[in-house]
Amino acid sequence: MKQLMLGNKAIARGLYEAGVCFVSSYPGTPSTEITEEAAKFDEIYCEWAPNEKVALESAFGASLAGRRAFCGQKHVGLNVAADPLFTMAYTGVNAGLVIVVADDAGMHSSQNEQDSRHYAIAAKVPMLEPSDSAEALEFTKLAYEISELFDTPVIIKMCTRVAHSQSVVEIGERVVPEKSYEKDIAKYVMMPGNAKKRHPIVEARMKNLIEYAEKTPINRAEIFSGEIGIITSSTSYQYVKEVFGDSVSVLKLGMVNPLPPELIKDFASKVKRLVVVEELDAVIENFVKSLGIKVEGKNILPVIDEFSQNLIAKSFGKEVTAGVTVEDKIPARPPVMCAGCPHRGLFYSLKKRNCTVLGDIGCYTLGAVPPLSTIELTLCMGASIGATHGFNKILGEKSEGKTVAVIGDSTFMHSGMTGLANVAYNQSNSTVIILDNSITGMTGHQQNPTTGFNIKGDPAGKINLEELVKAMGIKRVRVVDPYNLKECDAAIKEELAAAEPSVIISRRPCALLKYVKHKPPLAVDAEKCIGCKSCMKIGCPAISMKDGKAFVDATQCVGCGVCSQLCPKKAFMSTEA
Amino acid sequence: METKNIIIVGVGGQGSLLASKILGHLLMNQGYDVKVSEVHGMSQRGGSVITYVRFGDKVYSPVVDKGEADFIVSFEILETARWLDCLKAGGQIVTNTQQIDPMPVITGAARYPENLVEKMRAQGLKVDAMDCLSLARQAGSQKAVNIVLLGRLSHYFDIPEDAWQESLKANVPPKFLELNKKAFELGKHFIS
Ligand SMILES: Cc1ncc(C[n+]2csc(CCOP(=O)(O)OP(=O)(O)O)c2C)c(N)n1
Numbered sequence A: 001m002k003q004l005m006l007g008n009k010a011i012a013r014g015l016y017e018a019g020v021c022f023v024s025s026y027p028g029t030p031s032t033e034i035t036e037e038a039a040k041f042d043e044i045y046c047e048w049a050p051n052e053k054v055a056l057e058s059a060f061g062a063s064l065a066g067r068r069a070f071c072g073q074k075h076v077g078l079n080v081a082a083d084p085l086f087t088m089a090y091t092g093v094n095a096g097l098v099i100v101v102a103d104d105a106g107m108h109s110s111q112n113e114q115d116s117r118h119y120a121i122a123a124k125v126p127m128l129e130p131s132d133s134a135e136a137l138e139f140t141k142l143a144y145e146i147s148e149l150f151d152t153p154v155i156i157k158m159c160t161r162v163a164h165s166q167s168v169v170e171i172g173e174r175v176v177p178e179k180s181y182e183k184d185i186a187k188y189v190m191m192p193g194n195a196k197k198r199h200p201i202v203e204a205r206m207k208n209l210i211e212y213a214e215k216t217p218i219n220r221a222e223i224f225s226g227e228i229g230i231i232t233s234s235t236s237y238q239y240v241k242e243v244f245g246d247s248v249s250v251l252k253l254g255m256v257n258p259l260p261p262e263l264i265k266d267f268a269s270k271v272k273r274l275v276v277v278e279e280l281d282a283v284i285e286n287f288v289k290s291l292g293i294k295v296e297g298k299n300i301l302p303v304i305d306e307f308s309q310n311l312i313a314k315s316f317g318k319e320v321t322a323g324v325t326v327e328d329k330i331p332a333r334p335p336v337m338c339a340g341c342p343h344r345g346l347f348y349s350l351k352k353r354n355c356t357v358l359g360d361i362g363c364y365t366l367g368a369v370p371p372l373s374t375i376e377l378t379l380c381m382g383a384s385i386g387a388t389h390g391f392n393k394i395l396g397e398k399s400e401g402k403t404v405a406v407i408g409d410s411t412f413m414h415s416g417m418t419g420l421a422n423v424a425y426n427q428s429n430s431t432v433i434i435l436d437n438s439i440t441g442m443t444g445h446q447q448n449p450t451t452g453f454n455i456k457g458d459p460a461g462k463i464n465l466e467e468l469v470k471a472m473g474i475k476r477v478r479v480v481d482p483y484n485l486k487e488c489d490a491a492i493k494e495e496l497a498a499a500e501p502s503v504i505i506s507r508r509p510c511a512l513l514k515y516v517k518h519k520p521p522l523a524v525d526a527e528k529c530i531g532c533k534s535c536m537k538i539g540c541p542a543i544s545m546k547d548g549k550a551f552v553d554a555t556q557c558v559g560c561g562v563c564s565q566l567c568p569k570k571a572f573m574s575t576e577a
Numbered sequence B: 001m002e003t004k005n006i007i008i009v010g011v012g013g014q015g016s017l018l019a020s021k022i023l024g025h026l027l028m029n030q031g032y033d034v035k036v037s038e039v040h041g042m043s044q045r046g047g048s049v050i051t052y053v054r055f056g057d058k059v060y061s062p063v064v065d066k067g068e069a070d071f072i073v074s075f076e077i078l079e080t081a082r083w084l085d086c087l088k089a090g091g092q093i094v095t096n097t098q099q100i101d102p103m104p105v106i107t108g109a110a111r112y113p114e115n116l117v118e119k120m121r122a123q124g125l126k127v128d129a130m131d132c133l134s135l136a137r138q139a140g141s142q143k144a145v146n147i148v149l150l151g152r153l154s155h156y157f158d159i160p161e162d163a164w165q166e167s168l169k170a171n172v173p174p175k176f177l178e179l180n181k182k183a184f185e186l187g188k189h190f191i192s
Helices: A007-017 A032-038 A052-064 A075-091 A117-123 A133-150 A192-215 A234-244 A261-269 A283-290 A309-315 A343-352 A363-368 A383-395 A409-426 A465-471 A485-497 A534-538 B016-029 B077-082 B116-122 B132-139 B142-154 B161-171 B174-188
Strands: A002-006 A022-025 A045-048 A069-074 A097-103 A154-159 A165-170 A219-222 A228-232 A249-253 A255-257 A273-277 A356-358 A375-377 A403-408 A431-436 A476-480 A502-507 A522-524 A543-546 A549-552 A572-574 B004-011 B033-037 B048-056 B069-074 B087-096 B126-130
Touching (some): A002 A007, A002 A133, A002 B016, A007 A032, A007 A097, A007 A133, A007 A154, A022 A032, A022 A052, A032 A045, A032 A069, A052 A069, A052 A075, A075 A117, A097 A133, A117 A154, A117 A255, A133 A154, A133 A192, A154 A234, A165 B016, A192 A261, A219 A261, A228 A234, A228 A261, A234 A249, A261 A283, A343 A363, A343 A403, A343 A485, A343 A534, A356 A383, A363 A375, A363 A403, A375 A383, A383 A403, A383 A409, A383 A431, A403 A409, A409 A431, A409 A465, A431 A465, A431 A485, A465 A476, A522 A549, A534 A543, B004 B077, B016 B033, B016 B048, B016 B142, B016 B161, B069 B077, B069 B142, B077 B116, B116 B126, B132 B142, B132 B174, B142 B161, B161 B174
Parallel strands (some): A022 A045, A022 A069, A069 A097, A097 A154, A228 A273, A403 A431, A431 A502, A476 A502, B087 B126
Antiparallel strands (some): A002 A165, A165 B033, A219 A249, A522 A572, A543 A549
16 A cells, blocks of 8 residues: 655664564654654554663664664764664674664764764664655665674664655555564673674675675666766765656665675766765765776865755766745754743843853753853753853852853753762752753653653553662752743752752743643733833743834744743733633 | 755744644655654744654655745744745745734834735735634634644645544544634635
8 A cells, every 4th residue: 555654664664574573762853753654553552762872772682682673863862872883793682673874964963963874884784764755664674684693783874864754655564573582692692702703704794784785676787878977876876867858867865884895886887977976975875986996076076964865966067956035044943942932031040140051962962042142052961060060160250150150851861860960979069950851842842861751652661760869878869840940040050059069940841832721811001111122021922012112923932931030010911712 | 855844933832743644644645755854942932943744755855945945834034034045936925913922022122024915915925824823722822823834725725625634633632622623624715
């Protein structure tokens, strides 16, 4: 049956058809929907793990137990999971183990633009790269075959445009292969004596995989012209076909690690001009060069940002249309904290106290944009606490009284706990604010270990943040409601003044959660409003100025009342009947 | 058939994902090859969002580039202006006239440009503009702006009414079907 399907959903379908029984992932755009969609199949056990490393190790355990397993993440997630990955290449697997890593060229929702193909090369693990949803489904099933045939984890590399595009797929049946676990210390216990024996196996496996890559139908030459030959993969293939149709020859690579030297040499010999079209780094191009073949690529194409058909057309000297404009000054529309976002009140309080705020990754990173402009650092998940610790150790009294780390509940579970352990252990006088909105917000509302629900929304274990923090030895722990500005301000003032590590938990569920009941929208009494713009300091998208007076957009306002606490004239009124 | 391109633009959270889903479903059932490219994640937080819908005999690229769109379907007039350079010469604009101030306008760092529809028409662009928010409210929910727009878009397609209805039915929850049917009709028969 034909269906229009999102690339990520097609991966989930592939997991189902390949008989996968276990999925453990951590959310991250653009990979999240794979696991969300897989969780809709009752036949597959699915979970959100606290972070990618735990997720991959759990998937490995399931493979060891004899069932096909999966772990999905975004590109930076694989940084976190890299440790188990590298050694899994040595142990190999039992039942098939497949990992999806979703790159984000163009940084639609990411803090960097790293190219995950380097991981496949460095870890010596095969990597497949689909170019649309049909291939996403097909390659997923193939990846399990390769995994079991070669006794290795297999990585599927997605990118935003394949992950988040829908195209037509043909669906099939589910078949569940089963294996049993057998104790094998020499294979699975990677201490030096054993690992030394496994490394040659890894190298031999890579050789065999090269032979596979030479023959697999997912690497295919489409010979149409002797003039131009393009080597490409993933979404770049689609752009190349869009621009050139069948007027150039194309070597389309579905397997990007290892690469097939003979296939490439043969293709190169059939064309006059050889060009590699690949997003981000010159991985294929450098390989082709290492074969002693003359090739172009990054001399005409960028290493930055994602591609498009026009970009490729232009790089080959073709003309493209510019399109019309009517207005030169179109104001930007950056993402903002939603109306009623519980993070807003807390950030306003930090701004008012002129705090140095070392931040983290989540919706609250928007605390860095005007008019709040409070966050001064965002590096990677969990870094807020480590960085605050180091910052305070160096600056001592100069920073301790005004510097805070801010970190979301999901991010704290992901990699903030270890940072706090360092604060508690090495005793920096740091203040950490956990922004507990009871959900993983940024990636679209996934449950996490603090929410009390699992991926299916059923009740699950719930970690109590206060108890956890206290157990680490932090004595000063308090909870505030970020809708209450006075309370926030007092807590920040007192905890910064304290001469020991402290944690403030700013607790209120995300305003977009279905179970959250909203108050009726507020309205401004134009008689009372003096147009002082005090309420505009919090950057609420529901408040604007109309004819010199504050105006509340009733379609957006959820009645949180943070603005009214700033009004000197009490001009905000409830619209409650 | 040569590939046709639609872009759907708006502000994160306005419901463009459902609109593209309904369109994609409809076009696939009409026998076309279809690709739909969406935005998830960061930009959904009130940022500017664009969705691409492409259909034809064989579609390769999932995105629509500058000067390629046969249709711009827009939830907000500033967004129409922002993505205008995607429009193909002779392309059709179907836009909501609603204005949503972006943060730089709210903070006073930028001004919301005026008379955008008039400026577009002055350039000879084909603009079908209407207050979809009022029509959506009339249908029963301000969330139905997306369906009002689709109703209007259906005007420009040679696809039977039944097929649109089927796609609506397949993609909206049953309890909102009547409301959405009404929104679709209001958009379709709007007289500008
Ligand atoms: C290693 C890594 N994994 C995943 C992500 C994607 N990601 C960014 S923020 C975030 C979680 C945010 O949740 P939370 O900390 O609860 O803050 P909220 O968005 O709810 O405010 C995730 C999963 C990432 N940036 N890096």
